[in-house]
Amino acid sequence: MKYWLLLGCALLLLSCNESSTEELKVEEVAMEDKKDFEMYEVSEMSAIMQHMYQLNEQLKERIESGEELGSFSVSFERMLNAKMTNDKPMDDFFKTHAETFLANQRSIYENPAQAKELYNEAINSCIACHEVKCTGPITKIEKLFIK
Amino acid sequence: MPVEETIVNSLEGFAVFGDTISPDGAISAADMLSKYEAMEEGDTLEVKFLSVIENVCQAKGCWMNLELSDEEFAYIRFKDYGFFMPLNSSGSEAVAEGKAFVSVRSVEALQHDAEDEGLSAEEIAAITEPEVTYSFTAHGVLIKE
Numbered sequence: 001m002k003y004w005l006l007l008g009c010a011l012l013l014l015s016c017n018e019s020s021t022e023e024l025k026v027e028e029v030a031m032e033d034k035k036d037f038e039m040y041e042v043s044e045m046s047a048i049m050q051h052m053y054q055l056n057e058q059l060k061e062r063i064e065s066g067e068e069l070g071s072f073s074v075s076f077e078r079m080l081n082a083k084m085t086n087d088k089p090m091d092d093f094f095k096t097h098a099e100t101f102l103a104n105q106r107s108i109y110e111n112p113a114q115a116k117e118l119y120n121e122a123i124n125s126c127i128a129c130h131e132v133k134c135t136g137p138i139t140k141i142e143k144l145f146i147k
Numbered sequence: 148m149p150v151e152e153t154i155v156n157s158l159e160g161f162a163v164f165g166d167t168i169s170p171d172g173a174i175s176a177a178d179m180l181s182k183y184e185a186m187e188e189g190d191t192l193e194v195k196f197l198s199v200i201e202n203v204c205q206a207k208g209c210w211m212n213l214e215l216s217d218e219e220f221a222y223i224r225f226k227d228y229g230f231f232m233p234l235n236s237s238g239s240e241a242v243a244e245g246k247a248f249v250s251v252r253s254v255e256a257l258q259h260d261a262e263d264e265g266l267s268a269e270e271i272a273a274i275t276e277p278e279v280t281y282s283f284t285a286h287g288v289l290i291k292e
């Protein structure tokens with residue numbers, strides 16, 4: 001049985017300050033599925049995390065090349081209310097770390113002269129939460145660091 | 148982080164996850180165990196082996212254990228968090244290709260995976276020691292259909 005499994009269309013166009021780069025990618029997966037494999041369906045939180053990853057990849061490039069940074073994307077704030085995988089409750093640990101991450105992310109745009117250091121601090125705050133909540137993507141997140 | 152650049156194609160008799168790899172040349176689980184036993188923390192080995200999936204992360208499918216023997220397992224994650232396993236693939240034969248290494252996993256990491264595996268609160272609380280783990284980062288996995 002052949003079918004298409006839609007993995008990525010979880011979010012709408014997020015409100016944006018960087019309009020051309022704010023659309024989430026929609027990813028489709030084709031699979032010859034003789035075993036009726038049951039695949040994970042991307043949660044709202046996962047989609048936001050992916051979106052933030054993409055924007056930080058772009059921000060990294062801008063910092064490295066000395067381009068104009070643009071402005072903080074308010075779409076990031078959706079992480080404070082998004083549904084987590086398997087509808088897990090959002091605990092205080094996550095909320096505290098999410099606020100720290102958002103504050104760090106905002107500070108990059110408020111202090112462009114220190115963008116590299118503040119950007120790396122934001123990525124560190126991201127990893128600090130993932131070390132407790134979900135270690136899987138840490139290796140990938142580490143690739144965002146500016147060396 | 149969610150799935151990115153997930154590629155699932157098909158080979159004859161296999162479902163393909165991640166890079167399209169070939170089952171040819173895969174070593175056995177027993178041979179893989181021998182290689183792990185000869186490794187120390189910090190060593191890495193590019194390798195491909197065939198075994199049976201013991202269990203899979205029930206939250207996302209973002210890790211799995213492949214049997215090396217009745218008592219030993221390889222803990223598999225997927226390169227760049229780029230693809231996941233089917234949640235119901237336990238017991239299936241699989242070929243994994245990638246990098247094998249030995250790591251020490253923290254109590255927190257072990258408890259987190261135990262939670263994703265669906266273990267009880269008591270079972271999770273019973274995890275109190277870090278564990279030397281036969282680890283593996285796969286860039287491609289085949290699951291026999």
